[in-house]
Amino acid sequence: MDNYEYMEESTIPVDFICKLCKKPFIDPVILPSPCEQTFCLKCIQTNLENHSNNCSECNKKPLSNNDLKSENPILRKMLDKLLVKCCSCSEENIQRSNFSEHIQQQCPKRIVDCSANDILCPWNGHYDELNEHFNHCPYEKLRTVLIKLINDARRIDELNQLQIDFQSLENKYQEQQNRIQQIENENEILNNQINEMKKFEIENKNLNEQLNKLENFEIENKSLNEKIDEHINEINELKSKNQLIQDQCDQYEINNNDIEIELKILNESLQLTNIVIENFQAKIKFFQENLNQLNLTQINNQTLNELYQQQQIQNDSFDKQNQYLQETIVIYEQELEHLQEYFIADQITYNNNQLVELIDKCQTGELVNLNGQKINDHDIDIVINKALFNKQCQSLILWNNCLTSYSISRLFSFLNMNITLKKLSISNNHLSDESIKSLSESLSFKNVTLKELVLSSNEITDQGLIYLSDMLKTNETLIVLGLQDNNITDKAIQYLCQVIQSDNKTIEEITLYSNKLITDTSIDYIFNMITNNQSLKTFWIWNCHLSKQGKHKLQQSIQWKSDFDLRL
Known part of the structure; x- marks a missing residue:
């Protein structure tokens, strides 16, 4: 719905008002004889769907979209000249036909991105706050350094391709x-x-x-x-x-x-x-x-x-x-x-003493936190040897690094020999669905220690989630699965719900929030999964594209589960 309200709405002629939405016409169309009434295009289409293709006003002969004819241009011009008020910036006396231009180019409250978004600045906000942010933007101040880092990352990707x-x-x-x-x-x-x-x-x-x-x-x-x-x-x-x-x-x-x-x-x-x-x-x-x-x-x-x-x-x-x-x-x-x-020339000159010293400081058998250490494909062997074999860590965090499919494949191949790692978190890296396939194959039968797996913000698609779902059919150790902020749609969610409902008896926690492609189409599948699975105790799915009705139905699925943590 457009973010404006009409100026002096009470003075608008009643002939300009749609009988269905009680607002001035938007895209007015006229019905054929004998009805010959005028409605908003969306209003009459919704009305026809809800009344078996009969008009709710006259309820005469059946209608279809092909019967709807546009109202004459004069009426459209008169409607476009109606004055409206912007609800964002409160500017008044804007012609309705100019409101789109206003909200996109003139409104001081319109949402814009930082000029440093080309170097990954995440800020966005109102236009009138842009100058203040720009003066303090850390990304803009570090533009030269960040551009060099981005170019270095691109060169690393090229080296990886050369290795392949x-x-x-x-x-x-x-x-x-x-x-x-x-x-x-x-x-x-x-x-x-x-x-x-x-x-x-x-x-x-x-x-x-x-x-x-x-x-x-x-x-x-x-x-x-x-x-x-x-x-x-x-x-x-x-x-x-x-x-x-x-x-x-x-x-x-x-x-x-x-x-x-x-x-x-x-x-x-x-x-x-x-x-x-x-x-x-x-x-x-x-x-x-x-x-x-x-x-x-x-x-x-x-x-x-x-x-x-x-x-x-x-x-x-x-x-x-x-x-x-x-x-x-x-x-x-x-x-x-x-x-x-x-x-060989590139490999001989590479060394990362800082990473080795950081892992050596960690206690044996405990957490190894490598968040934001800029770990790349060259460093993954150091992580495997030092953290997994020497330190025998139980928890490994690899958030916000530069790992690619090659690094992940190397890491997952060593999971087959792991006897100590219980928690693995690889968020905000560059994983592919093929990497997820390698991980799923490693966890399907061979690994019996890993209990928590977090793969958030990795651009995982439906195919990746299907690989993980197939793994859950046979894995009896994993109890926590984090997949928030990925590119997962209803198709893969429905498949996951069916697997959890029918084939898995050990999973306790699933997080899927900020997957904005999940819609009400998956509500029934999620409802049946929560109702019928006895091991699941936590399910987070906020910041998705769910309606109020869908969220209400999911609330009903836990009415007999007093200890269930459902966050919408």
Whole structure:
């Protein structure tokens, strides 16, 4: 609602007054026929929602937002000229249309920030108090120092990023080394295969020589077959002649010596011819066997040639890939060497004797308070070694420092080995949801000593609270959880309430105040959590976006719990 009141409101014509809010029209709209009445836009929209889209004045035909038409410009101009009084500075006779300009630019009571808010001055107040504050502002007086500190913090963030990049390059380098080893093994296998292929080549050469011999044998065999055919023809002719002679001999039985001699010669010739035929048949059989062996050798030779060609193609591909990986590794090694030189040079010069002396002054097994000590990522190992291991502190406070996700991850990794720390407070640092995830995993099962955890003013979002809620499902040690002044909304609050209501029986105190994104949407979930959980005794949720009705309902949730501390 605007922070003004009308001048001489009683003199404003009744035609300018809305029948619903009893005030002069704001954004006037006119209803369609038959109603044709004028109302404020917000008033009639609320009215339609509460009366099932029927006008409460005439209750006639149903209406919607599309039926609302703007009143004529003349009426709007007359309404804008109404005179109002600023409730902040009491200035009078301001035209209503100019009030926004007044409250934003002219009103001496308007809220403004300090000019040193760029260096984190938290002051804001009335405009007429700005000069007085500026004259005494400690941030403005320390502007040069604060700017240097901010620049130093930015450089630390850059160094942290370089460290992350350095780790990433180390991982990539290791992957490449593993890949090189794999390729070397593959190359060794390929070299063995190449040696075998060379053996195949020698065998193939021998087979080719045998093939050439077999081809010569084929030529000789063909020539012999032709000669055999000629001799067979001659033998057949001789057989025919012999048979004819035999017939003649049988018929005449002539004891002619010449004929007997001739017959004897013919018989000898016939026997010699049979011997020649048998020799030729043996040679033909031998040539046929060699021919079959030659065909088998040709098939094996063709298969070996195909395998050799495939192996040559694959070997060429591996050579190209190996050459590319070698070049990539050289580039990574150069970048890694550069980052190592930069990072080691920065680490060698770092020391924080003041922090070491401060922790050494603390008593063993008691509180170690490091509030506002400007602890950064370089200091976290000192805190872990000195405070957690040497001093075995039970309570560790790290408010208002420069811790980042890296520091928190380092700290949380040591919680797994902790046997003494019972209270940990890390407020107003630079935590991320991934840091909260690491913490939640550390506290889910392994840690059995930490009882109080405060994470206020760390810009934790819904995802971070969901990680913490999942941790509370299994953690049976934590009894105090502080999450005030973060960026938590209704979605994560509802999930937390369901976990506390159903799965956790040890938590006793939860603080969520100054989370201004929490609204009445979460009221029912909070009510059921408080009503049904038997261990919860303290719940603070003031300075959130809760209505009076919502707060009243939460008050009813503790009417049967006499010792419950609920602060709204």
